Amino acid sequence: MLDFKHRGAPLWSQFSALIPSPQRIHPLGCHRPRISDRIIFDKLIQVLILGAAYERISDATCSATTIRRRRRDEWISAGVFLQLEQLCLEAYDRIVGLxxxxxxxxxxxxxxxxxxxxxxxxxxxxxxxxxxxxxxxxxxxxxxxxxxxxxxxxxxxxxxxxxxxxxxxxxxxxxxxxxxxxxxxxxxxxxxxxxxxxxxxxxxxxxxxxxxxxxxxxxxxxxxxxxxxxxxxxxxxxKSRVLDALISLANSIIVIRRLIREAWLSHRWDSKPKRKP
CATH class of the missing domain: 3.30.420 (Nucleotidyltransferase; domain 5)
Structure with missing residues (x-):
């Protein structure tokens, strides 16, 4: 549904800018390396689109607990998903118009x-x-x-x-x-x-x-x-708050897809697809 090499790049760029900095850092520097936020983000996209359980999406790069509790719930508490949806709507309104x-x-x-x-x-x-x-x-x-x-x-x-x-x-x-x-x-x-x-x-x-x-x-x-x-x-x-976050993430994807599709005829940018999406 979403090609993250092209259309997903703006979504991830904005999402990564909203992620708060990690607060827990081991004082001796011997803690296990923190898993990349991009890996967690891609896992959440797979869960949202495929509807699979977190345990089935987890692998050697990331566990289900890390996806659910350490990242998803942290991002929900920080309001990242809602902010992302709002920014996508505002961008669509400026370029295309709601x-x-x-x-x-x-x-x-x-x-x-x-x-x-x-x-x-x-x-x-x-x-x-x-x-x-x-x-x-x-x-x-x-x-x-x-x-x-x-x-x-x-x-x-x-x-x-x-x-x-x-x-x-x-x-x-x-x-x-x-x-x-x-x-x-x-x-x-x-x-x-x-x-x-x-x-x-x-x-x-x-x-x-x-x-x-x-x-x-x-x-x-x-x-x-x-x-x-x-x-x-x-x-x-x-939990209702998790479902709200997933709906905001899905809406952000939809808005970006519609924005690219409608702006393809009226705007130019460096990564513009050669064919209309």
Whole structure:
């Protein structure tokens, strides 16, 4: 999915700049050499894309414990994944431009076989454990915010915390914002919320044939997540903060791929691919 010799270079360059310096250094200099951050980063990419367990990804270069506890959790605590996602979104906005005037919100149900913090009985899978992602995208399918809960939660109450993720863009929001929603949000409570937040809503009507409109862009984003990243298609993480970090990493990859693809026709750079990605 990602060629790290070319397209992955900007991602790793930015990620490595955000990694905090190691604090624990042996005073006598006889501690085992610290494993390269690049090795850990590549292992996390493999876990995210292939969906494999950490024990299966580990080898002689790096153990599963080092991947999970010593690096992944350290980077999550330092906010590296969230900062990386924010920088990718800001770069995309400067070069291509985010379509913040047209937003789409929808829920996505995935299997959660390990019954983690963000899991619940799925109403569409015979009561098995599942996770719901309330996803918000711009008009070009770029993920702007995501709320993770159990599969037994309804979409409508998740709309407020999902729309509140727009606060990450500060005062650069347009005056008029239209939110496209499916029939699951067709209620007076949703309309009152949109009025309170100063947003316009285009909501599909319950009981009528399927109405697509401009809501299809969020379905494409859900497809990018579940088809491109096996770890997001079958959730095996127990902690919500780990799942949030993996979603931020996946979104960073998607944004960079879209940025390279859309900027290929309008910009020049030294490592520009000869063919359109």
């Amino acid at each position: 379509d913040l005037e047209n937003l789409s919100v929808d829920g996505c149900l995935v299997e959660a076989s390990c019954s983690g913090e963000a899991s619940g009985k799925s109403p569409v899978d015979r009561g098995k454990q599942g996770t719901k992602r309330s996803v918000m995208t711009d008009g070009k399918s770029i993920l702007l915010g995501c709320v993770i809960v159990g599969a037994n939660r309804h979409d409508s109450p998740l709309l407020r915390p999902t729309l509140e993720r727009l606060s990450r863009f500060g005062y650069f929001l347009p005056e008029q914002i239209t939110v496209y929603l499916d029939a699951g949000y067709d209620s007076q409570k949703t309309r009152d919320l949109l009025t309170e937040l100063g947003r316009q809503g285009v909501i599909s009507t319950k009981g009528e044939p399927l109405q697509t409109g401009d809501r299809w862009v969020v379905e494409r984003t859900n497809s990018w997540h579940t088809r491109g990243f096996r770890k997001l298609a079958i959730c095996t993480e127990l």
